[in-house]
Amino acid sequence: MRRAALVVVLALVVAGLLPAPAPASAVRGGRAPLLAYYYQWFERSSWQRAKTDYPRLGRYSSDDASVIRTHIAWARSAGIDGFVVSWKSTAVNNRRLELLLAEARAQDFKVAVIYQGLDFHRRPLATARVAADFRLLRDRYARDPAFFRLGGKPLTVFSGTWEYATTDIARITGPVRSRLTVLGTEKSPEGCRRLARVTDGDAYYWSSVNPDTNDRHETKLRAMAEAVHGAGGYWMAPFAPGFDARKVGGTKSVPRDGGRTLRVEYAAAETSGPDVLGLISWNEFSENSHVEPSVEHGTQALDELRRLRGVRAAASPSVPPASSGSVRHQRLGYWPGLLRIAGSAALLVGAVAGLARLRSVRTRKERRT
Structure with missing residues (x-):
C-alpha cells in the first residue's frame, strides 16, 4: 500500500x-533577500513601442492574473524572494497592486513598493500629492501580509528623491515612517548622507553601469553602503543582467555577455554588504534589463540566478517555447x-x-x- x-x-x-x-x-540561509523590480504598466498596446525583445508569455496585459501567477512561480524558482512593484495612486495602478498582492499571498511571495516620484518627463510630482499617496499606501495596502518587511515594517522605496528638497522629503516621509520603512534613491554617498534623517536608507537604482568599462563600479557601491550603514540605515544594492535603452532615447548599451554581466554585478552588489539585493529588473523590456523569460534571451538570466542563489534546477517551472514573428498572448483558461x-x-x-x-x-x- x-x-x-x-x-x-x-x-x-x-x-x-x-x-x-x-x-x-535564501533568507533562511543567512543571505540577503533578493527582490526584483517589477512593472505593472503594460497594456497590450505597450508592446508596439520601443521594444526589441518580447516575453515568452506573449504581449500581455498587467491586468491578467494568470500572467502574474506565472511570473511569481518563475521568480520563486530562481531564488527571488519578492517583487518591488512600481506604483503611484491611480485607479489602474491601485487595481493592479491589489491583484499582485492577492497572487503573492497565494504563493507565499513578497511585495514591496517603489513610489514613482517623477512624471513621464522626469519632473518631480507635487509634494502634497506624494505625501497623500504615501499615507494611502500606509493605511490601505501596507497591512497586507504579502508585504515584504525590513526592520519590522513594510518596505517602500521613494524614486526620484534627488529632485526633492530635504524639507519636502521630510514632509512626505515624516507622517508614515513609524509604520513604513522608506528608502531614498540617491545616487551618491553625499546624497545618502543628505537624507539620512528623513529616510531609512537607500535603494540605488543603477541599471546602466557597464562593469567592464567602469572600474569604480564596486568601489562606488561600497562607498554608498558605508554612508548608509554609517547613518544607521538600510542599504539595497543594485545589479542587472544588461541594459539597452536606445529605443527610448538612451545612448548606453551594456551587453549581457552570456550571463557574465549578471554574475559580475551580482558579486559587486554582494560585496557591498547589502541588507537587500535589488535586481533590475523582472520585466523592464524598454530598457532591456529584464530577466523574465523572453523570446531573445530565453531563461538565461533565471538559470544564472538559480546557480548564484543555490536553487536546484529541478525547481524551475517549464517555460513555453519562443514564437517566431509576432508573439500572441497565451491565455491559461481551463484547458x-x-x-x-x-x-x-x-x-x-x-x-x-x-x-x-x-x-x-x-x-x-x-x-x-
Missing part, C-alpha cells in the same frame, strides 16, 4: 496537481487544468496497472512454490 501511495503522489506531482518540494529560502487532470489520470491508470501486473507475477510465483 505504501508503494501504491507513493506512485499516486509522484503521479500528482508530475501532473502539477501537487506542488514539488520548494527549495529552501491546462483539464490537460493536467487527464495526464494525471493516465499516470494513475498506468501505475495501478503496473501494480496489478506485479501482484499477478508474485501470485504465480507463490503458486509454483
